[in-house]
Each structure stands twice: as C-alpha cells, then as structure tokens.
Amino acid sequence: MRFKHCVNGGAKNDECAGLEFEWLGAEILLSGIPNFSFVPPSSRLILSGGASLVVDMENEPYKYPGDVIEENHPGFGRRFAKSAMNLRGVTAWGEKEGIIQEGDATSLYISPQRIYEI
Numbered sequence: 001m002r003f004k005h006c007v008n009g010g011a012k013n014d015e016c017a018g019l020e021f022e023w024l025g026a027e028i029l030l031s032g033i034p035n036f037s038f039v040p041p042s043s044r045l046i047l048s049g050g051a052s053l054v055v056d057m058e059n060e061p062y063k064y065p066g067d068v069i070e071e072n073h074p075g076f077g078r079r080f081a082k083s084a085m086n087l088r089g090v091t092a093w094g095e096k097e098g099i100i101q102e103g104d105a106t107s108l109y110i111s112p113q114r115i116y117e118i
Helices: 003-007 063-072 077-083
Strands: 044-047 052-058 090-096 106-109
Touching: 063 077
Parallel strands: none
Antiparallel strands: 044 052, 044 106, 052 090
16 A cells, blocks of 8 residues: 555545545545645635635644554554655644535645744
C-alpha cells in the first residue's frame, strides 16, 4: 500500500482498496492542489458553497490511524506513520460558515510569506 496515492487526491486503485479515509482522521477529502501538505499556515480555502477554511498546520502522521489500518490490513498499519509523512494534508479551522458538498469548486488563497528572522 502506497499512502501517497491514497492520501493525496483519493485515487481509486488497488493500492487504496479497502482504505477508508475516516481511518486517517480525514473529515474532508480534497484533490487537485499539488503538494497540499505544504500549503502555508494562514492560507485560505474558499469553497463554492460559501465556506472558508483557514489552514493551521500540516497534519502529521500519528499512531491512531496506523492501529486502525493494522486491524483491517495486517502488516500495513505499522508502516503508516513513516509512509504518510508529508502526505496527510493540513489541519484547518472554519472562518466562514457555508455548505460544503462533494464536487465543490475550491480556491486557494496564499497570503504573502516572509522568512522569520530572530
């Protein structure tokens, strides 16, 4: 199982057979944004139904999804955290209410980025 294809873009192929996105903690599956896990904090996802989400940070792998995957696909769950590094997307919070439906068009606004210096 190669998590890159399963986590980024929701590919429907043999590598993803039987992998449920809710096992990964995913609440919204979004496709079409390259390198989505690297979208900078404070970027906005504006959905066609009016909702606006603000990116908080990269959604890093952790133990729980691996345990659930291991129960359903023995031998794959133990490798999850390492395999999914930089491929799990982002966490975000709701900035504006709206309806979110499958197939909604989504715009990405990335605010100007500065290098932080001490």
